[in-house]
Amino acid sequence: MDVEIIERDGNRIRFIVEGVSPAFINSLRRTIMAEVPTMAIDEVVIVENNSVLFDEILAHRLGLIPLTTPEGKYGFSEDCDCQGVGCPKCNVTFTLKKEAGEGIAVVYSGDFESSDPEVVPVSPDIVIIRLVPRQRIEIEVFAKMGTGKDHAKWQPVTVSAYKYCMEFDFDSEKCTLCEDCIEACPKQILKREGDEIVCIDPLACTLCDACAEACDFDAIKINENDTKFIFTVEGLGCIPPESIVRQAAQILIKKSQELEEQMKTMSA
Amino acid sequence: MMIKQLKLEEKMIEIVIEGEGHTFLNILTQTLQENPDVNFAAYIIDHPKISHPRLVVSVSDGTPFEAIMEATKKLEEKSQEFIEKFTEAFKKYKDKKEE
Numbered sequence A: 001m002d003v004e005i006i007e008r009d010g011n012r013i014r015f016i017v018e019g020v021s022p023a024f025i026n027s028l029r030r031t032i033m034a035e036v037p038t039m040a041i042d043e044v045v046i047v048e049n050n051s052v053l054f055d056e057i058l059a060h061r062l063g064l065i066p067l068t069t070p071e072g073k074y075g076f077s078e079d080c081d082c083q084g085v086g087c088p089k090c091n092v093t094f095t096l097k098k099e100a101g102e103g104i105a106v107v108y109s110g111d112f113e114s115s116d117p118e119v120v121p122v123s124p125d126i127v128i129i130r131l132v133p134r135q136r137i138e139i140e141v142f143a144k145m146g147t148g149k150d151h152a153k154w155q156p157v158t159v160s161a162y163k164y165c166m167e168f169d170f171d172s173e174k175c176t177l178c179e180d181c182i183e184a185c186p187k188q189i190l191k192r193e194g195d196e197i198v199c200i201d202p203l204a205c206t207l208c209d210a211c212a213e214a215c216d217f218d219a220i221k222i223n224e225n226d227t228k229f230i231f232t233v234e235g236l237g238c239i240p241p242e243s244i245v246r247q248a249a250q251i252l253i254k255k256s257q258e259l260e261e262q263m264k265t266m267s268a
Numbered sequence B: 001m002m003i004k005q006l007k008l009e010e011k012m013i014e015i016v017i018e019g020e021g022h023t024f025l026n027i028l029t030q031t032l033q034e035n036p037d038v039n040f041a042a043y044i045i046d047h048p049k050i051s052h053p054r055l056v057v058s059v060s061d062g063t064p065f066e067a068i069m070e071a072t073k074k075l076e077e078k079s080q081e082f083i084e085k086f087t088e089a090f091k092k093y094k095d096k097k098e099e
Helices: A022-034 A055-063 A180-184 A210-214 A241-267 B022-033 B064-098
Strands: A002-009 A012-018 A038-049 A091-099 A105-108 A127-131 A136-146 A157-170 A190-193 A196-199 A220-235 B002-008 B012-018 B038-044 B054-059
Touching: A002 B064, A012 A157, A012 A241, A012 B064, A022 A157, A022 A220, A022 A241, A022 B022, A022 B064, A038 A055, A055 A127, A055 A136, A091 A105, A127 A136, A157 A196, A180 A190, A180 A210, A210 A220, A220 A241, A241 B002, A241 B022, A241 B064, B012 B064, B022 B038, B022 B054, B022 B064, B054 B064
Parallel strands: none
Antiparallel strands: A002 A012, A012 A220, A038 A136, A091 A136, A105 A127, A157 A220, A190 A196, B002 B012, B012 B054, B038 B054
């Protein structure tokens, strides 16, 4: 197995994994989306809301605000000592009180006051609601850990995807150097070098096969390598993307160990 | 993860793994199939919303428990190797960027 990081920028990471099966990489992808836990608002107490938005729409909007999640600090409330009731060990409380005076007031995610400074909205500029004069909201919300399996608001990523790496197969004996393939390529990554056509950026290839179809002499073949993958993860900012990937692999390990344990007791 | 045993013969087992889905079962059956002693390994989820995956493993040599334990161990090692390689690659990338 070989891993190489191509890009790490903002909330995005791109890396190449070589020497694994499609099943493994797909499990990793699914685990990242559905099983890596994050914090999200789950319970809302509305003290007052005379704005134009109904309580349930407001609650739904609040749930979708991504929250920063310190690694290992909080666990699932079902596994907590409080047995899912909700306590400071597994829940974070936010309060928000805002009233429009004479003008229009905009309520932002940054207006929340958190009980834990490590768990705050990823961006303070998310608009929750606009209030006109004499409208007012007062709410108390509880955030807890959850997984994307239960609701998309707990998903730590927006993008978790992989694609096969491309292998460019060029036959110089069949090629007539008509350069039709170079024009056909939508990514413009083919180039003529002397008597050969070369691919200057194999990672950008989308495996669309347009170059092979444009060639009347079968000089070009695009093969996909199903043991080498380009993996892209784009986080929401709750957890750094490299940490998401690591946590996902750890979840797979935990599951394997759990099943192994169970098999041991069953066979005994 | 809760496991219910539906059928157990000397060389065959049928179990229900509650709380899991395609994410874990797909890689598990694939790892099982890599073992030459395993004749048959597959799972089915009857209904995507209300059913739990049902796993059937049949072996020609040893017991099905041994085959499953071997597969989980293999999967564990693979994931561990991935974490190590990934952490190493990330460190390398970071060092290179700082230069």
